Amino acid sequence: MLEVTELPAGQRNAIGVTLGLLGDEWSLLILREALLGADRFVDWRARLPISNAVLTARLNRLTEAGLFLRGNGYRLTERGADVWSILLSIWAWEDRWVASHVERLPGRVHRPCGKPFDPVLVCSACDTPVLAIDHSLEGGFGPSGSWERSVPEATTRRRAADGAPRRPSSDAAFFPQTTALIGNRWSAALVGAAFQGVHRFSDFQRCLNTSPTMVADRIRTLHALGVLADDYRLTAKGLAFFPVVMCLVGWAQRWYRAAEGPALVHRHLPCGTDFVAALDCSSCGDRLVRKDVVPTS
Ligand SMILES: [Zn+2]
Ligand SMILES: [Zn+2]
Numbered sequence: 568m569l570e571v572t573e574l575p576a577g578q579r580n581a582i583g584v585t586l587g588l589l590g591d592e593w594s595l596l597i598l599r600e601a602l603l604g605a606d607r608f609v610d611w612r613a614r615l616p617i618s619n620a621v622l623t624a625r626l627n628r629l630t631e632a633g634l635f636l637r638g639n640g641y642r643l644t645e646r647g648a649d650v651w652s653i654l655l656s657i658w659a660w661e662d663r664w665v666a667s668h669v670e671r672l673p674g675r676v677h678r679p680c681g682k683p684f685d686p687v688l689v690c691s692a693c694d695t696p697v698l699a700i701d702h703s704l705e706g707g708f709g710p711s712g713s714w715e716r717s718v719p720e721a722t723t724r725r726r727a728a729d730g731a732p733r734r735p736s737s738d739a740a741f742f743p744q745t746t747a748l749i750g751n752r753w754s755a756a757l758v759g760a761a762f763q764g765v766h767r768f769s770d771f772q773r774c775l776n777t778s779p780t781m782v783a784d785r786i787r788t789l790h791a792l793g794v795l796a797d798d799y800r801l802t803a804k805g806l807a808f809f810p811v812v813m814c815l816v817g818w819a820q821r822w823y824r825a826a827e828g829p830a831l832v833h834r835h836l837p838c839g840t841d842f843v844a845a846l847d848c849s850s851c852g853d854r855l856v857r858k859d860v861v862p863t864s
Pocket of ligand 1: 690691692693694695835837838839840
């Protein structure tokens with residue numbers, strides 16, 4: 568049974584809460600290892616170059632948020648295991664678009680068809696592939712949606728409380744560019760705005776509601792990563808990040824519900840239903856489920 572967390576009216580909505588929780592490289596790495604079988608403190612210590620203090624802080628946060636159940640170790644809950652589609656989308660995007668990985672990422676095989684594959688974002692109702700540029704989704708902010716409520720709170724306090732740097736060392740960085748995109752509240756908002764078609768400086772500033780200096784700084788960062796082009800529109804690499812965004816939105820709205828209603832509402836125009844993201848196998852076309860995704864070295 569899905570246990571949805573109710574969020575109070577007027578506070579951070581499902582997107583803002585989710586970005587605050589998952590827009591963090593350590594949390595993503597801990598969840599990745601959990602999906603690969605880690606369930607004891609020593610497992611993560613052995614697999615990640617993470618300090619006791621940082622690991623404790625992150626496990627506590629993820630447990631408080633209902634992604635782990637603490638008992639004899641840490642067991643992924645249904646909510647925790649459900650991040651697999653986000654992680655799979657990130658894995659595929661980093662693998663395809665980020666050349667600077669110290670080690671190549673492992674490959675992926677789809678167990679039922681036995682072939683290497685990429686995840687393909689589809690509409691869960693009609694199974695049609697959905698691209699950022701095909702304009703098959705209509706909608707935007709729902710009753711609890713706004714830019715202000717969709718970004719996480721400032722992280723200064725959390726960082727200080729951890730007493731350790733926010734990022735893993737570079738050789739452990741599995742998601743270096745993903746966290747540059749979603750691990751900072753202004754970057755995440757900028758990416759969201761760009762996917763809504765915003766491409767003028769003044770419009771970005773209106774959406775983010777922050778200083779021009781901050782907006783310019785975030786635009787520079789995303790431009791340097793090759794995600795935004797000279798004209799501030801998303802590049803092919805930026806557009807290819809769409810499945811990550813939609814899987815994050817899907818997870819957020821499966822597990823968090825603001826009192827007023829959803830943060831984002833999209834209709835899939837070809838079939839007319841409310842859009843819910845799903846992933847298909849690029850090799851056989853079947854719907855991907857968590858247990859059928861096998862990493863290969
Ligand atoms: Zn559809
Ligand atoms: Zn397949």
